[in-house]
Amino acid sequence: MPASPxxxxxxxxxxxxxxxxxxxxxxxxxxxxxSNCRLAVSPLVLAEAAYVLTHVYQVPRxxxxxxxxxxxxxxxxxxxxxxxxxVIEALLLCRPSGRVSFADALIWAEARLGPRAxxxxxxxFPALGVEVLR
Numbered sequence: 001m002p003a004s005p006x007x008x009x010x011x012x013x014x015x016x017x018x019x020x021x022x023x024x025x026x027x028x029x030x031x032x033x034x035s036n037c038r039l040a041v042s043p044l045v046l047a048e049a050a051y052v053l054t055h056v057y058q059v060p061r062x063x064x065x066x067x068x069x070x071x072x073x074x075x076x077x078x079x080x081x082x083x084x085x086x087v088i089e090a091l092l093l094c095r096p097s098g099r100v101s102f103a104d105a106l107i108w109a110e111a112r113l114g115p116r117a118x119x120x121x122x123x124x125f126p127a128l129g130v131e132v133l134r
Contacts, residue, residue: 005040005078009033011048014041018049018067019057035076042080043087043106050094050102064102065095086112093126100126 009032016022017029033039046068053059053067068091071077072084079087090109093100100108101124108126111118117131125132 003038005038005080007037007039008080009039009041009045011045011052014045014049014071015052018053018071021057033071033074033077038076038078040078040080041072043082043110046087046091047103047106061098062095065091082109082113093128099124 012025013029013032016025017033020026050064050068053064054061059067069088072079072088072091078084086109087106090105091102093105093108094102104120104122104125107118108128108130111130116129117133118125119133121134
């Protein structure tokens with residue numbers, strides 16, 4: 001069983017880490033994220049970071065997916081209450097286009113744990129492995 005995380009990461013740390021903006025805060029974020037400290041990240045932080053990167057920094061969607069996956073693959077990073085593999089699978093749903101939002105993909109990942117059904121009016125919600133109820 002993996003060791004419990006020592007701390008949670010906030011969106012501000014993740015965004016600074018991925019953007020190098022501003023450099024001083026990015027350096028401080030890298031000191032923590034690249035350390036041996038066991039850190040957890042919430043799906044909410046991933047969705048918020050994806051929004052900031054795509055809308056504020058204008059990073060292409062595919063690059064955001066790749067950055068978040070590379071971040072999640074770090075040994076000291078865990079996902080809060082979710083398996084990293086499922087979160088990565090969810091992020092990959094977002095990569096091809098704007099069809100699946102980052103938030104919907106992460107809700108989908110949470111639904112995979114159970115109850116495996118989601119009520120939504122969103123016609124684009126991913127139905128892979130979960131029941132979409134309208």
